[in-house]
Amino acid sequence: MKRKIFILILFLIGIAHLCFADVKEFTRATMSMNTLISIKVFAQDNKPITEAFKLLDILDKELSMYNSSSTISRINSNAGHEKISVPDEVLEVIKDCLRVYEMSDSVFNPLIGSVTNLWKINQADNTIPSPESLDEAVKLSDISNLEIENNSIYLKHEGCILDLGGIAKGYASKKISDILKANGVNSAIIDLGGNVQVLGKKIDGSNWNIGVRDPSNARGKPALVLSLNDTAVITSGGYERFKIVNGKKYSHFFDVKTGQSITNDLLSATVVTPDGSLADGLATAFMAAGFERSLEIMKNIPSSTGVILIRLVDGEIKIYATENLLQSISRALYDVFVM
Numbered sequence: 001m002k003r004k005i006f007i008l009i010l011f012l013i014g015i016a017h018l019c020f021a022d023v024k025e026f027t028r029a030t031m032s033m034n035t036l037i038s039i040k041v042f043a044q045d046n047k048p049i050t051e052a053f054k055l056l057d058i059l060d061k062e063l064s065m066y067n068s069s070s071t072i073s074r075i076n077s078n079a080g081h082e083k084i085s086v087p088d089e090v091l092e093v094i095k096d097c098l099r100v101y102e103m104s105d106s107v108f109n110p111l112i113g114s115v116t117n118l119w120k121i122n123q124a125d126n127t128i129p130s131p132e133s134l135d136e137a138v139k140l141s142d143i144s145n146l147e148i149e150n151n152s153i154y155l156k157h158e159g160c161i162l163d164l165g166g167i168a169k170g171y172a173s174k175k176i177s178d179i180l181k182a183n184g185v186n187s188a189i190i191d192l193g194g195n196v197q198v199l200g201k202k203i204d205g206s207n208w209n210i211g212v213r214d215p216s217n218a219r220g221k222p223a224l225v226l227s228l229n230d231t232a233v234i235t236s237g238g239y240e241r242f243k244i245v246n247g248k249k250y251s252h253f254f255d256v257k258t259g260q261s262i263t264n265d266l267l268s269a270t271v272v273t274p275d276g277s278l279a280d281g282l283a284t285a286f287m288a289a290g291f292e293r294s295l296e297i298m299k300n301i302p303s304s305t306g307v308i309l310i311r312l313v314d315g316e317i318k319i320y321a322t323e324n325l326l327q328s329i330s331r332a333l334y335d336v337f338v339m
Contacts, residue, residue, distance in 0.1 A: 022044045023203065024044070024045075026041045026042075026043060026046050026048075026049045027039070028049055028053060030053065030056075033056075033059070033063075033064070033172065033192065033193070035169070035193025036193055037191070037192050038190075039053070039176065039188065039189070041188040042185065042186070042187040042188065044184075048179075048184070049180075051179055051180075052176045052190075055175060059175065063090065063164050064168075065163050065165075071084070071086050072090070072164060076161045076162055079156075079157060079159065079160040079161070080155065080156065080157045080159070080160070083149060083153060086151060089171075091151055091153070092171075093171045093277065094110065094164075095148070097164065097167055097281065098110075098146075099277075100167065100278065100282060100285060103282065103300045103301055104281070104289070105300070106256060107285040107288050107289045107293070108285035108288070109141055110162055110163065110164060111142070111143055111160060111161070111162060112141055113160075114137040114138075114140040114159055115137045115256070116252070117161055117163075118133055118134065118137055119243075119250065119252075121250070121251075121252040127245070134258065134260070137259050138257065138258065140157055140159045140160045141160075141256055141259075144156075166281060166284035167280045167281040167284070169193065169234075169280060170281065170283075173192055173196075173232055173234075173276035174274075176190050177232075181199065185199060187200045188200070189208060195232070195234045195276070195280060196232065197232040197276050198232075198233075199230060200229060208227070208229060209330065210228060212224050212225070212268070212270050212308060212310075213237065213268065214333060215239050215267035215268050215310055216267075216317060222333075223268075223334060224319060224329055224332035224336070225329070225332075226272070226325070226329060226330070227328050227329075228272065230274060231273060231274045232275065232279045232280075233271075233272050233279070234279035235268055235269065235283060236269050236284050237269070238251040238253065239268070251263060253287050253288040262288055265290060266286065266287055266291055266310070266311055267312055267317065268309075268310045269283045269294070269307070270308040270309075270310075271286070271305060271306070271307055272305065272306035272307070272325060273304065273306065278301075278305070282297075282301060285297060286307070298322070298339070305322075306322050306325040306328070307322045307339065310334075317334050318335060318337060319332060319335065320337050320338075320339045321337075321338065321339065
């Protein structure tokens, strides 16, 4: 019996050697989707990573509201005038948006663009939108103004603006993971400006270690480290995109009912699921919702989805995690409480 087990082990080692003997590491980085993109792939040649960056270039050109030639910009510029036929990936990501809209009880809204356009968070601007302009923008953000007919998108009123910034990078990581799989890749890590998706395990068979940023210390140790495989880990926080006017900080998260910039007790929200779109959209929704409402939203999401909320309580940072992630936390700087 021992001899048979020994032979089996040798056989499995031999198979593993054949599978990975010609596998090499390919790494490439570039600026895209308004952030630094880095992809590391273990493959026999550079074709998979080349295909991944071709897809990234397509998505960057199709999904940006700031690129005047993108499909999203064409939809926005034709709002109130005509419907626009869109490629499959644009239709798919918009449907992903609507799925998160329903799960989040309308907190996540892809038509928030009329509001974000007024706030100009990403621009050198020190003004605050007037209440009158926000009232009009909120009306334009009503999700009923978005119509899907076959492969066409129509925005009912001029001034409606699709803004996919809260989901685009997560969708991109999901599609890049899919194209790598289709090209025979079993191990890869995709980092879209801190939005991470891992394919399989590391080449040595161990899990990937993914840090979740400490909101109080941008360059220090992560708040916690997760040991995971074959999933997306996407974090949203208010520590990078904001503006300060007359000493007051305004975040890039907005209340879809008032158009006002949101400040609440959440410092960051992390979602863990293989579906990058879902992870990105929900992380954005949680930040806009705040801690208590996020707990209600979590009742609507798949039970397999992991969530980490980092919260400031009486001046103290606390980490809250769903039970399904506890065994994946390899280390944490702060106390971890179960949600």
